[in-house]
Amino acid sequence: EPEVTQTPSHQVTQMGQEVILRCVPISNHLYFYWYRQILGQKVEFLVSFYNNEISEKSEIFDDQFSVERPDGSNFTLKIRSTKLEDSAMYFCASSFRTSVETQYFGPGTRLLVL
Amino acid sequence: AQKVTQAQTEISVVEKEDVTLDCVYETRDTTYYLFWYKQPPSGELVFLIRRNSFDEQNEISGRYSWNFQKSTSSFNFTITASQVVDSAVYFCALRVNNAGNMLTFGGGTRLMVKP
Numbered sequence: 272e273p274e275v276t277q278t279p280s281h282q283v284t285q286m287g288q289e290v291i292l293r294c295v296p297i298s299n300h301l302y303f304y305w306y307r308q309i310l311g312q313k314v315e316f317l318v319s320f321y322n323n324e325i326s327e328k329s330e331i332f333d334d335q336f337s338v339e340r341p342d343g344s345n346f347t348l349k350i351r352s353t354k355l356e357d358s359a360m361y362f363c364a365s366s367f368r369t370s371v372e373t374q375y376f377g378p379g380t381r382l383l384v385l
Numbered sequence: 386a387q388k389v390t391q392a393q394t395e396i397s398v399v400e401k402e403d404v405t406l407d408c409v410y411e412t413r414d415t416t417y418y419l420f421w422y423k424q425p426p427s428g429e430l431v432f433l434i435r436r437n438s439f440d441e442q443n444e445i446s447g448r449y450s451w452n453f454q455k456s457t458s459s460f461n462f463t464i465t466a467s468q469v470v471d472s473a474v475y476f477c478a479l480r481v482n483n484a485g486n487m488l489t490f491g492g493g494t495r496l497m498v499k500p
Contacts, residue, residue, distance in 0.1 A: 304486065304487075312492070313476070313490045313492045313493060314430070314476060314478075314488075316487035316488060319485070326486065327486055327487060329487065362430060364430075373420070373435050375432060376422070376429065376430035376431075377429070378427075379428050379430075381428070
């Protein structure tokens with residue numbers, strides 16, 4: 272069964288460093304998403320991406336965040352200058368379409384900023 | 386704005402007991418979609434079910450069943466004859482048709498099933 276994959280599974284970084292989280296969405300899906308979950312809290316939407324551009328973003332997704340689809344399979348989330356409060360689990364998701372389709376999530380990348 | 390509330394933060398049951406996880410949602414939209422996801426201890430989010438606002442039929446899938454009541458804005462999830470492997474955090478989520486693609490998640494309910 273096709274699934275969303277994410278790398279790395281864990282990342283530890285120093286405050287102020289740049290990190291890139293990688294995702295491979297399900298191959299025939301057209302819409303891609305990033306969510307985050309701070310430890311013990313609810314899952315929060317960050318951004319959605321379609322047709323090589325951001326279609327929607329939340330207040331959390333400020334200028335330090337960016338997303339990219341560098342090739343036909345990968346979807347990345349970059350955090351330019353990490354802060355302690357960026358420590359969280361980051362989930363990538365994909366869906367075939369938007370309005371009726373389910374978003375399928377990857378296993379997540381646990382980011383720890385020291 | 387939309388909101389999802391899962392009032393039960395933690396539930397503990399003994400194996401083979403039935404358990405119901407509550408979900409109450411708020412939206413002014415008439416077209417929306419409700420979801421349940423399971424997050425086992427390993428951390429991934431596993432899709433369980435999707436329901437649209439025009440389909441109030443309850444659904445059963447093995448030991449899982451869902452009760453959608455528009456009148457009370459609830460979408461409750463029942464596990465029958467719970468098993469230890471059901472131990473996880475369960476999230477209810479809402480997607481509103483006129484509010485983009487984002488899922489709005491509830492705070493989750495941690496279910497612990499003891500042997």
